[in-house]
Amino acid sequence: MRSIGKQAELLKVIGHPVRLRILRELTKGVKCVSDLEEFLEISQPNISQHLALLRHHGLIDYYMDGRLRCYFLVDPIVPDLLDVLNRDYENPLPAPACCPVTKRGKYPGNRRH
Amino acid sequence: MRSIGKQAELLKVIGHPVRLRILRELTKGVKCVSDLEEFLEISQPNISQHLALLRHHGLIDYYMDGRLRCYFLVDPIVPDLLDVLNRDYENPLPAPACCPVTKRGKYPGNRRH
DNA sequence: TAATTATATTCAAATATTAGCATATTTTTA
DNA sequence: TAAAAATATGCTAATATTTGAATATAATTA
Numbered sequence: 001m002r003s004i005g006k007q008a009e010l011l012k013v014i015g016h017p018v019r020l021r022i023l024r025e026l027t028k029g030v031k032c033v034s035d036l037e038e039f040l041e042i043s044q045p046n047i048s049q050h051l052a053l054l055r056h057h058g059l060i061d062y063y064m065d066g067r068l069r070c071y072f073l074v075d076p077i078v079p080d081l082l083d084v085l086n087r088d089y090e091n092p093l094p095a096p097a098c099c100p101v102t103k104r105g106k107y108p109g110n111r112r113h
Numbered sequence: 114m115r116s117i118g119k120q121a122e123l124l125k126v127i128g129h130p131v132r133l134r135i136l137r138e139l140t141k142g143v144k145c146v147s148d149l150e151e152f153l154e155i156s157q158p159n160i161s162q163h164l165a166l167l168r169h170h171g172l173i174d175y176y177m178d179g180r181l182r183c184y185f186l187v188d189p190i191v192p193d194l195l196d197v198l199n200r201d202y203e204n205p206l207p208a209p210a211c212c213p214v215t216k217r218g219k220y221p222g223n224r225r226h
Numbered sequence: 227t228a229a230t231t232a233t234a235t236t237c238a239a240a241t242a243t244t245a246g247c248a249t250a251t252t253t254t255t256a
Numbered sequence: 257t258a259a260a261a262a263t264a265t266g267c268t269a270a271t272a273t274t275t276g277a278a279t280a281t282a283a284t285t286a
Contacts, residue, residue, distance in 0.1 A: 004130050004137075007198045011128030016244090017121040024117075032215040033263060046245060048264050067253045067262050070215060074205045080197045084190065085120045092187045102145040102183060129274090146233060159275065161234050180232050180283045 013057045014081065018042060019050050026060060027079050032068040126170045127194065131155060132163050139173060140192050145181040 002010070014020060018040060025031055025039070036047055051071060054060045059078055062071045073079070115123070127133060131153060138144055138152070149160055164184060167173045172191055175184045186192070 001199055001201055004133055008128050008130040008133050010198075011124045011133075013128075015121050015124030015126075015128050017117050020117055020121050020124075030209045030215060034261095035215050043246070044263070045247080045265080049245085052264075064253090065215075068215060069263065070209075072206075072209045076202045076204070076206050077197065077200070079206075080200070081194065084193045084197055085123075086114055087190070087193070088114055089189045091189070093185075093189050093192075096143045096183075096185045102143060102148050102178075102181065125273095147231095156276070157233070158235080158277080162275085165234075177283085182233065 019054060023078055026073045030070045030072045032070050132167060136191055137195060139186045143183045143185045145183050
């Protein structure tokens with residue numbers, strides 16, 4: 001299992017709107033940079049930077065096809081995380097049972113009982 | 114479903130080692146700030162800041178128990194995301210079929226066929 | 227009511243991230 | 257071999273995040 005540090009790093013890398021859109025697109029299949037340019041409204045160098053970041057973190061990789069770099073997903077956690085993000089949650093988590101005991105114990109006084 | 118922007122924001126908020134540890138702890142049950150102080154090695158003001166950030170993003174909330182603030186999870190996506198992060202993945206995703214066609218089509222030349 | 231406990235807020239400094247611009251690299255085509 | 261196409265890299269300025277330090281607040285107890 002990933003360490004907490006690695007988990008946080010992973011989330012930070014994915015947690016950018018452009019990178020999220022790139023990853024979503026790659027879950028659909030292989031894309032070259034020009035394909036990505038078509039639907040991301042940002043500059044090509046900027047796209048390349050984001051791709052490099054994702055690649056250096058081991059989330060994606062590419063192969064060459066002529067002069068095209070064809071990027072694809074390699075880390076299997078990515079589609080699973082994206083699936084969770086797409087889920088619709090109707091309700092918040094149930095509120096905890098009234099005043100459960102923390103390590104510090106309970107205090108008298110004006111509690112919300 | 115959350116917008117891409119909200120999804121990225123959510124991941125960025127969770128994507129910090131201290132906040133991740135706080136959230137993991139809260140999946141186990143309600144904790145007051147002093148409880149959290151015991152196992153996080155950082156200052157109390159810093160913990161409060163992270164708690165405030167998590168709360169302002171709607172991930173957690175608290176109730177008062179005397180002078181204790183008892184924090185708990187409210188966003189149901191959190192335990193699901195943490196579960197995925199804890200999964201063990203044996204293998205990378207299968208490599209894409211050789212040279213799938215991108216929108217730009219294929220190029221002749223020295224491809225890896 | 228003064229002291230104590232539990233926790234939050236504010237501000238500033240250090241650091242990290244992001245985007246833009248100019249330019250470089252690589253492969254292919256003419 | 258020169259030009260074009262596809263993409264990457266390096267640098268910089270703008271912005272955001274993070275932490276620490278000092279202080280504030282709010283509830284409880286003495």
